[in-house]
């Protein structure tokens with residue numbers, strides 16, 4: 001979004017609801033004391049900081065008359081707990097989140113598909129293509145049926161993103177991507193984090 005500051009005044013200075021790009025918690029971001037926002041037409045520009053005292057990250061915001069944030073820098077990123085997930089998979093999925101935060105939906109969908117590829121590889125699921133590998137994965141990990149079906153949808157979404165002739169999805173928008181990211185998080189949680197949690201619970205029982 002390009003804002004041209006032809007005529008401006010000071011004003012706004014409203015608290016804004018944001019997901020912090022640094023600590024990724026959602027909070028009400030406040031203005032910096034004695035620093036005014038700028039107004040140009042129906043758009044405000046201003047600096048905010050994260051309310052978490054241990055974070056205090058600075059974010060530049062563009063927002064409208066209803067205090068809806070239309071753009072922020074660094075961009076807001078979806079929260080992701082990477083605990084117990086292999087580093088290569090975390091790196092790929094983080095890249096998907098970065099693309100989504102920057103509005104690069106096609107690139108994000110491709111990186112989500114790659115996250116699935118790497119998950120299959122890590123779990124030793126083999127096959128001629130990703131569809132076959134996802135099927136093989138069922139024998140090595142325990143996943144609810146719904147999440148297995150979701151993996152196939154995510155595979156197709158990434159497929160569409162990578163190949164212009166394949167058009168299962170007409171366009172990959174913000175909504176499709178947010179759902180795809182949430183599903184990928186649930187899959188990663190079920191494959192890696194549930195075992196980790198059970199292991200910790202069992203370790204506690206021994207003592």
Ligand SMILES: [Zn+2]
Pocket residue numbers: 020021022023024025050051052055056057
């Ligand atoms: Zn923060």
